[in-house]
Structure formats: structure tokens, C-alpha cells
Amino acid sequence: MSFRMSVEGFKCFDHLELDLSGLTLFTGFNGAGKSSAIQTLLLVSQSLRIAPNGDRIDLDGPLLHLGTAHEVARSASQGRIAISFEEDGVQAMWSLTAERRVRYLKVEKARFSADGVALDTIGVAAPLGHAASALCEKVCGLTFLGASRLFSNTAWPSPPITTPFGDVGKSGEFAPYWHFQIADEEVPEERRQPGEERTTVRGQVDAYLSQLFPGAMANTDQLLGSDLIRLDLALGSSGWVRPGNIGFGLTYAFPLIVAMLAARPGQLVIVDSPEAHLHPRAQSELGKIVARFAAAGVRMLVETHSDHFLNGVRLAIKQGSLAPSQAAIYFFGGASQQDHGVQKLNIDDSGEIDRWPPGFFDQAESDLGQLLGLLG
Known part of the structure; x- marks a missing residue:
């Protein structure tokens, strides 16, 4: 069961559309947009917690501190931002405006639809009883575990x-x-x-x-x-x-x-850099553990820079713990490429990945090649 998220005019993205699987990995270069993509979920979630009946998306709250509206609106968007989520034919979409230095995005229109029947309102949450209210509850109820732990x-x-x-x-x-x-x-x-x-x-x-x-x-x-x-x-x-x-x-x-x-x-658990402070063996084992929970129905979204964690996920798929259809990898390659360089990579049932774009966990091979050249 896929969960689709899309964003327009937010930070580095003109337009981005992603399908989240049972286990979705965000990988790629620093500053390429991984955290910004996740923040679209967190922004709506914290606003649903703070004021579900309000008419704004708060930029500062329990999950995020992003400052002022002009800091998050892409310059080419003229202060217009759109965020939407969709699951099983149910969609929630917010059209937002960034008003200079306030610490929120104003909701100009919220559209909640199910089976092609749309309801337009001005507010963050779908009305009770509408099919999209369950989708809003899912976004509101996500868990986010950041990279800093206390x-x-x-x-x-x-x-x-x-x-x-x-x-x-x-x-x-x-x-x-x-x-x-x-x-x-x-x-x-x-x-x-x-x-x-x-x-x-x-x-x-x-x-x-x-x-x-x-x-x-x-x-x-x-x-x-x-x-x-x-x-x-x-x-x-x-x-x-x-x-x-x-x-x-x-x-x-x-x-x-x-x-x-x-x-x-079905709850969404988002975790940033789960591999930090772990030995390579533990990173690989954690990849297997996260894959097991994804197979058991916990929707996992992981931002990672660890090839060991990735390989743990690949091994879980090869060993039959997680179906390939339940996993997705997105590589964020940077702003110089189409769609901000975001590419979806596929894994088959043997754990093989269909392609390896430059910068996708290839540094060990690059360094080893240089070392062997020096030694030779």
C-alpha cells in the first residue's frame, strides 16, 4: 500500500513527488533535499497537533524550527507552496502562501478528496467524518526520531x-x-x-x-x-x-x-541517521531489524548515509524477510539535475539494486581503487 507525498515551491524543490513504501530509504549528498522532503510531513503533522482547526501551517513547533516563511519558500515560487498526501484514493492538499517574516504558512485553500469527490475548505484538518480525516490522523500521529539524541x-x-x-x-x-x-x-x-x-x-x-x-x-x-x-x-x-x-x-x-x-x-515512523554511533556490524543488523518491522506493517521512512544499513536491508530482502515491493530507495543527487536529482532505485528479490548513480555508496570502491593504484 503506497503513500504518495508531493510538494511544490518549498525550499529547494520546484516540484517533488514520491511514493513511500513499507520501508523507504532517503540517501544521497548532503544538502540535496532529503531532510527538506521529510520536513513537509513534519510541518503538517505538528500543525495538526498544535491547531487542527487552524488556517496555517506552523514553522516552529514540537517537531521543527524552520524560522520564517520567506526562508522556506523557493524564490521562483513567488511565495506559493503546495503540499499534498494521498493514500488509497484519498487525498489531502494544502495551497499555502509565505508572507514574508511570519513564522507560519497561511492556508489559502485545503482540498480533501475521496474517490474523485472533493471538498474545499480553509483549514489544516479534514472535517470529521470525511474520508481524508483518517489520512490527517495518520500524518498527525507519526513518530519522528531525529539525529540528535539526549x-x-x-x-x-x-x-x-x-x-x-x-x-x-x-x-x-x-x-x-x-x-x-x-x-x-x-x-x-x-x-x-x-x-x-x-x-x-x-x-x-x-x-x-x-x-x-x-x-x-x-x-x-x-x-x-x-x-x-x-x-x-x-x-x-x-x-x-x-x-x-x-x-x-x-x-x-x-x-x-x-x-x-x-x-x-500502519503508523509512520521517520528516523534520521539510525546508523550513527554504531559499529558496522550493528548498522547492518539494524537494517535487518528495520526491514522486519516494515514487513510487519510499520511504515518506515529512513534517512541514511550508511552502506552497511543499506546492505542489511538488502540481505533482509534476499533472505525473504521483506518483499522487494515493500522497499523503495530514493537517491538525492543535487539541484543540477532534473527533479532536483531525485532518482528512485529498485531492489530485486536477490537484494540487487538496478543501478548505481555516481555518488550512491560508491566511495569505498573509489578509495580502494586509488589505494590499489598507489600500491601498484
Whole structure:
């Protein structure tokens, strides 16, 4: 089931249209538009959380801080921006205007349609009862985990009441809360780590962490008389310690594992640079883990610069854990090319990719060729 997103006149894009699969990878050069494409989803999501009945898309909020309207409108667009999402014949589209230095985009028109029947309004959310309201709820309820993680504290906060279920926070700050809340819930079989006998979230978090870091475990508890959650981690024979006293790779991966286990069926989980701070073997294993959750019905959108993570996904496809039709790769090649250099690459059932444009994970071969030339 494909989820289509499109944007016009936003930042570096004149026009961009992408189909998100069960697992979609955004790869490519720095500054080529990967984060900007993701921000279109985040902008609408945070506005639906802040003021669903409002008539503007907020540029500053719980998910993003993008500044003022003139900073995000493409100069050639004359202040006109359009964002739309579509799934199963249902579409939500917002026509927006950027009014100089205000910190929002004004909604000039919102069009919500289903099966060709359109309803035009001025607002962010589709009216209750309209088919597009479920699509708006899906965008509102996404989880975004950014590249920066905050895990040196001893105690962790509870999320605001408006936070969607399972949203671990863009810095992972609510992951201990969700781990504590759902630790004893049963995990559906298709999401379980193969070979792990424990079927609860607590057991599965430990199993997936151990797949990345042998012997890793996590434990959470509520501090007496407060809403704060304590997180302790263990690695091998280290015993329980606070996150600041253990390898940062473990604390970096913990929120993503919790987010995927907590996600509702069909929920969109967006993660930036999941490979950071991980050993190459762990990066590859994480690619396999993310692929498993995508196959189990969690829609995953991953921005990555890791060939090891990519190869983990390719291995999952070759081993039959994820169907090729459930995966998509977009390579962002830069503004000098058509469609801002965004190309869709295809994977077959043996894990092979149909083409490798220049700059697509080819640096190791390039460097090795130069080294062999020097050695020769």
C-alpha cells in the first residue's frame, strides 16, 4: 500500500513527488533535499497537533524550527507552496502562501478528496467524518526520531498529553516513558525477534538490543512521587548503569527499538541517521531489524548515509524477510539535475539494486581503487 507525498515551491524543490513504501530509504549528498522532503510531513503533522482547526501551517513547533516563511519558500515560487498526501484514493492538499517574516504558512485553500469527490475548505484538518480525516490522523500521529539524541540524564519526562501514542520524541526523550508504560504488553508474532522466547515488549527490547550489542538489556521504573522515569542499561557483565555510563551506541539505538515496538499498525515512523554511533556490524543488523518491522506493517521512512544499513536491508530482502515491493530507495543527487536529482532505485528479490548513480555508496570502491593504484 503506497503513500504518495508531493510538494511544490518549498525550499529547494520546484516540484517533488514520491511514493513511500513499507520501508523507504532517503540517501544521497548532503544538502540535496532529503531532510527538506521529510520536513513537509513534519510541518503538517505538528500543525495538526498544535491547531487542527487552524488556517496555517506552523514553522516552529514540537517537531521543527524552520524560522520564517520567506526562508522556506523557493524564490521562483513567488511565495506559493503546495503540499499534498494521498493514500488509497484519498487525498489531502494544502495551497499555502509565505508572507514574508511570519513564522507560519497561511492556508489559502485545503482540498480533501475521496474517490474523485472533493471538498474545499480553509483549514489544516479534514472535517470529521470525511474520508481524508483518517489520512490527517495518520500524518498527525507519526513518530519522528531525529539525529540528535539526549541520553545523559538519570530521569526522563512523560510526554505532553497531545503526544501521539508511541511517539518517543524527536530526541528520544520519551522512549523510557513508553518502555515503562508498555513493558508487559504482548508483541505480535510478526514483530518478534526470531528465536526469542520472551513475548513482551520488555523481552523484545532486550532481544533486539542484544542483536546489536550482545548481552544488552534495558530497565525502566517510575520515580516515587513524580512523573519522571528512570532508565538503566546493562551490557554483558557490566551490571545496571545509568545511560551516561555506557556506550553511546546503545543509548542511541534504544529509542528506535521502543518506537518500532510501540507503533500502531500502519503508523509512520521517520528516523534520521539510525546508523550513527554504531559499529558496522550493528548498522547492518539494524537494517535487518528495520526491514522486519516494515514487513510487519510499520511504515518506515529512513534517512541514511550508511552502506552497511543499506546492505542489511538488502540481505533482509534476499533472505525473504521483506518483499522487494515493500522497499523503495530514493537517491538525492543535487539541484543540477532534473527533479532536483531525485532518482528512485529498485531492489530485486536477490537484494540487487538496478543501478548505481555516481555518488550512491560508491566511495569505498573509489578509495580502494586509488589505494590499489598507489600500491601498484
